[in-house]
Amino acid sequence: MIGNPVNYDKKSKENFPIFPANLDLELKRYLNLVPGKEVLDLGIGQGRNSIPLAKLGFNVTGVDYSTKCLEVCKNTCNKLNLVQSDIRTFDIEKDKYDIILSGYVLHFLHKNDSHQLIKNIKNNIKNNGIVYISVFSLEDPRFIKHSTSSNFEILDNNILHNKIDDTYVSFFSKEEILSLFSDFKTLLISDSYCLEQKRQTPQYAGVIKYIGQKL
Numbered sequence: 001m002i003g004n005p006v007n008y009d010k011k012s013k014e015n016f017p018i019f020p021a022n023l024d025l026e027l028k029r030y031l032n033l034v035p036g037k038e039v040l041d042l043g044i045g046q047g048r049n050s051i052p053l054a055k056l057g058f059n060v061t062g063v064d065y066s067t068k069c070l071e072v073c074k075n076t077c078n079k080l081n082l083v084q085s086d087i088r089t090f091d092i093e094k095d096k097y098d099i100i101l102s103g104y105v106l107h108f109l110h111k112n113d114s115h116q117l118i119k120n121i122k123n124n125i126k127n128n129g130i131v132y133i134s135v136f137s138l139e140d141p142r143f144i145k146h147s148t149s150s151n152f153e154i155l156d157n158n159i160l161h162n163k164i165d166d167t168y169v170s171f172f173s174k175e176e177i178l179s180l181f182s183d184f185k186t187l188l189i190s191d192s193y194c195l196e197q198k199r200q201t202p203q204y205a206g207v208i209k210y211i212g213q214k215l
């Protein structure tokens with residue numbers, strides 16, 4: 001493992017992001033292909049996707065490092081199985097999960113760690129299971145912003161190291177994500193640049209979304 005996990009507990013109350021529970025339309029569209037009811041959400045945050053999934057009858061295990069995020073999940077929905085852990089060390093039980101999701105999380109890891117985690121996800125998800133991930137793209141404005149900040153050092157493969165807190169942020173291309181999942185059936189790949197208005201302070205984001213199925 002390289003560096004520290006990003007610490008959402010350090011965000012002040014005012015800045016604490018509110019990601020209201022709201023199932024992503026992309027995921028909703030493919031739920032009919034999911035073979036069973038077991039969901040693993042790596043970096044569950046405030047349960048944006050997992051709370052709606054639990055309400056639809058899925059058994060959700062949510063993993064997160066942040067005490068504050070897990071508290072929000074616990075107080076909002078009593079059906080979630082919550083685990084406080086670094087997702088890089090969480091042991092994914094083999095052939096248990098029908099959906100593994102990780103929304104807006106894997107870019108907070110050094111790519112050695114995110115690539116290893118993707119391998120673990122692919123090895124351990126059930127056959128016909130669905131993987132759903134979203135990550136920052138190279139178009140994301142934070143790439144330029146951080147690259148020009150003295151707090152960050154620029155590493156190979158579009159990885160930035162935050163020297164202040166020893167965390168990483170990585171930016172991905174669509175081709176890179178497709179190559180990491182070359183042995184899966186691609187159901188959806190999108191590369192968008194949009195204004196995220198649900199945030200307290202709307203900001204532009206470049207995001208790659210991927211949905212794939214293990215065959």
Ligand SMILES: C[S@@+](CC[C@H](N)C(=O)[O-])C[C@H]1O[C@@H](n2cnc3c(N)ncnc32)[C@H](O)[C@@H]1O
Pocket residue numbers: 005006007008019042043044045046047048049063064065066069085086087088102103104105108
């Ligand atoms: C931007 S939020 C996304 C939350 C949620 N997945 C969503 O789509 O709304 C990122 C979440 O990932 C968690 N996270 C980031 N790195 C982590 C790590 N190494 N281990 C566990 N959780 C991590 C943070 O604590 C935070 O809750």
